[in-house]
């Protein structure tokens with residue numbers, strides 16, 4: 001397989017030894033990348049931020065139950081750049097590049113530097129797909145990281161999407177405000193001033209990621225009228241304890257960010273070292289209930305492998321079997337075995 005990302009000594013500084021052959025093997029397989037801002041928040045190798053970005057030998061282990069397409073996007077992609085799983089909303093992925101590359105990424109087989117952006121004709125076809133389907137009321141820009149487009153292109157894209165009368169809500173899934181705050185220039189924040197409500201879903205997993213520079217960007221986004229929500233991934237060694245979660249969720253809420261989802265880790269290849277049993281995640285999230293304001297509490301979500309969508313893990317959608325596996329009911333009422 002061709003190299004997806006080269007390890008720049010600059011990227012590797014403080015988190016790994018540049019010449020480690022095993023880690024370079026990981027970097028041949030999966031994209032590696034961090035920003036100066038992220039490096040500045042790392043206190044020591046193996047801390048909750050370093051673990052999210054530092055390649056590990058464990059990534060070379062792929063389990064049989066892991067999949068290159070863990071949440072089954074491909075089967076629901078009618079045209080390039082669109083994933084249409086739920087009737088009223090679509091994912092729109094304009095780019096496959098990110099500012100950083102997370103070791104646990106559920107789209108790790110599809111993202112990386114030098115990967116592609118939608119061509120103008122493909123963007124046009126994706127917009128046409130939405131335009132002729134009045135049932136689509138929400139468009140979710142995802143990726144990759146859509147803010148990699150930069151101010152001008154994102155402004156144009158948001159304009160084009162907003163011009164479709166039946167699209168009422170816009171959403172952007174991004175890690176850039178947290179992982180690369182200098183990229184959030186006045187021009188880019190200004191481009192996010194929209195007529196129709198724009199929800200920004202920030203990907204953040206630990207309070208240590210929320211530096212003063214990040215706080216300043218969040219203020220700017222609020223001033224631009226964006227509605228701020230967060231999504232996190234529950235990760236072994238990063239945030240899989242009540243204290244870390246409580247600190248993160250309280251901090252986000254005081255910064256004007258409503259925690260929306262915390263995801264159970266997906267079956268992405270080479271990520272088993274990050275996964276914890278569903279039972280443990282459920283117990284952890286239950287321990288926060290009542291202790292924290294409802295404003296602080298995200299829904300704990302399981303994305304059913306195979307493309308059946310997300311369901312709250314701590315709910316009647318997920319029932320434990322006597323043998324420790326789970327019976328999961330999707331939003332259409334079909335059941336699936338999860339182990």
Ligand SMILES: *Cc1c(COP(=O)(O)O)cnc(C)c1O
Nearest residue numbers: 083084085086089090091140310
């Ligand atoms: C996750 C996801 C959404 C958004 O789901 P919400 O529960 O509304 O946040 C939409 N479309 C696809 C294909 C998704 O995977």
Ligand code: SF4
Nearest residue numbers: 098101102105144175
């Ligand atoms: S920013 Fe998102 S899409 Fe990019 S590597 Fe991280 S988790 Fe994956």
